[in-house]
Amino acid sequence: MMIPTEPIGSIPRPLRLVEAIAARHGDDPALMPLYEEAVRDTIERFEATGSPVITDGEQRKYHNFWTYCVEGLPNTAPDGFKIPFSAGHVRRMLRLTGGPFRYKRYADSYLEVALRFAHVPVKQAVISPSALSLMYPPVEIRGYPRERFIDDLLHEHEREIRRCLTKGAHSVQVDFTEGRLAVKIDPSGGLLHSFIDLNNMALSRFSAEERRRIGVHTCPGSDRDSTHSGDVDYAELLPSLFELKAGNFFIALAGEKDRARVLKIIRSQLKSDQRVFVGVISPIDPRVETPEEVRERVLEAAAYIPVEQLGTCDDCGFSPFCDDTTTTRDTAFAKIRSRIAGTALAARALGGD
């Protein structure tokens, strides 16, 4: 028996690269050899863990998982939407100042480089339309109403996913970290439902066959060993999450206090054509989990979720924000090795031999 296991996305960048990005502009051509070396090294180390699916570690997302596609656009300002983290710091979104809305870069440009180095399937993470919708200011932009922005946004997002699928991504993962945050901002659930509707408008543009290669990631955020919405009850999010027309769900679980309760909710909401990858590694916990711990977490999940619909993942990327150096590359890969080994141990136990 095989239980699929996948990473979420980011691996801490080499410190040399982080320092070079801070000293210059992230798009400076002088940085290209450093990016190239970082991607090559990340993929080599990823493959050495035995991971059946890898990523490029988001080495070229030089700001973060959220704004990589819009950094540097002339029609933006830096004072956009704020995300406060429990460590006390705040991350900000760009604010759109005028239309039309177009991406500055598409994630398939990262995938293309990764595929040059990789010997195993590569997945590609992209940001959700709902996260980017937070760029539109509360007061309407003159001459560029919100409806036109949403049209443009959906078009750009669809285009990015299609380009990734066409270029040979194993799968495309839509990062939806703002889902749980939405419940915190608006406890009535109105904002969350508007996010679900928007993302479903995007997912509906794909065939059932294509959606089998599309997944959605949810988590309480992960930056500088802290979260933005860890205090929000998953019960407020998960029923809506599984309304999304995606084939795969990557759900942070290792860091939850009451995993059994979350697994019961997942069991009651998961549809027959959906697969759930549960988080068995916590990137914001500095301690490296053992394979045996991972094995127990998988077996716990298998007690609730049909094993043919179960997979494992990390709770989140290891540095969704490029300048987050709280986790080392060595620790990230050690944790990934435990995920791979522990998932295999669980598969063996469940297979009965």
Ligand SMILES: [Zn+2]
């Ligand atoms: Zn995450």
